[in-house]
Amino acid sequence: MTKSVSERAPRGPDAPGPWLAGIGVLAVEADPREPFVRLPDPTTKVIVRSEGRGRPTLLVSGPHVRATYHAGKRDVSCVEVRLAPGATRPLLGVPAVDLVGRIVPLGALPGPAARRLAYELGRLEPEEVAGRLADVLPDRLPTAADGARAALLRAAVTALSVRSGRTPGHVGEVARELAVSERQLRKLFSDGVGLSPKHYARIDRVRAVLAHATELAPAELAAVTGYYDQSHMTSDFRTLMGVPPRSYFTGRLPAPRACQVIDSR
Incomplete structure (x- = not known):
């Protein structure tokens, strides 16, 4: 392409x-x-x-x-x-x-x-x-508490992200590691990222697949990016990218459309 x-x-x-x-x-x-x-x-x-x-x-x-x-x-x-x-x-x-x-x-x-x-x-x-x-x-940053919340959020984002040498953690595991409830973690993500922890992790995994698709075989790529198996990876990729991996990487893309109109709400 x-x-x-x-x-x-x-x-x-x-x-x-x-x-x-x-x-x-x-x-x-x-x-x-x-x-x-x-x-x-x-x-x-x-x-x-x-x-x-x-x-x-x-x-x-x-x-x-x-x-x-x-x-x-x-x-x-x-x-x-x-x-x-x-x-x-x-x-x-x-x-x-x-x-x-x-x-x-x-x-x-x-x-x-x-x-x-x-x-x-x-x-x-x-x-x-x-x-x-x-x-x-x-x-x-008006208060020390704001800085502390931001540091906690960044730690959660790191734990849920694909990193070299470590697969990303699940939401419940990350909440326990950071000594917060899953509800508190969702609220923290809503305010500071805009997405739920689960949705953030899905996007991060798909972006990792896009970045490393030419380096690893599909099954290995699914494992290192935190998917249960290759089928799970393909399903997530199709949901977020609109086409399965094979179609995307061979240039069989959805029809293009005009750029998004600026929203002034």
């Missing part, structure tokens, strides 16, 4: 700190021939979108629970700053669950935090945005 979207790291802080999960650029080539895929993604992102010679637009993209397939568009690039678990409410003033499946103008979010941030970032060049976010986030 020909790629019409490229990713690279923009100039930015060498160490973005614990509140930023990653920084990248999506750039659609001048004459894209193939659809591009927006993968399931459990993170919230602050995006600086540039199109042609127009003024960049500041957007917030919430967690994306299923893959979507889009037609390419000329001369579009986006600097994407991925927020770490627990950073959404301190930075944007809303819980992550309110942003699931949405793309919202940053300044349209309710409350003063987002409007102030939109003003601060709107004066910067796109490649300067990540550094500014890394600077302001620590100052927007």
Whole structure:
């Protein structure tokens, strides 16, 4: 499948700190021939979108629970700053669950935090945005309890994620390890990630399958990513990606559609 979207790291802080999960650029080539895929993604992102010679637009993209397939568009690039678990409410003033499946103008979010941030970032060049976010986030955690909850959430996310040398834990096991109830863990994830722990883990596993599909045989890949068996992996992949693994990796994709309309609710 020909790629019409490229990713690279923009100039930015060498160490973005614990509140930023990653920084990248999506750039659609001048004459894209193939659809591009927006993968399931459990993170919230602050995006600086540039199109042609127009003024960049500041957007917030919430967690994306299923893959979507889009037609390419000329001369579009986006600097994407991925927020770490627990950073959404301190930075944007809303819980992550309110942003699931949405793309919202940053300044349209309710409350003063987002409007102030939109003003601060709107004066910067796109490649300067990540550094500014890394600077302001620590100052927007009003209490020590917020930092403690964020640390607990990050520990839970790590335990539920696919990592080298260790399969991800189940939700009940992770709750016991962290000395919280499953109900408390679900509430923590709803506010700080936007998804349930189980749904977060499903997305993380499928993204691991996408990342390592060319390195391992299907049965081995299913085992190291925490699935019961290859059939379980295929079922989850089909649910989140819209097609089974064989179809996806041979380019037999769903028909592309227009990019999501910006939601200003």
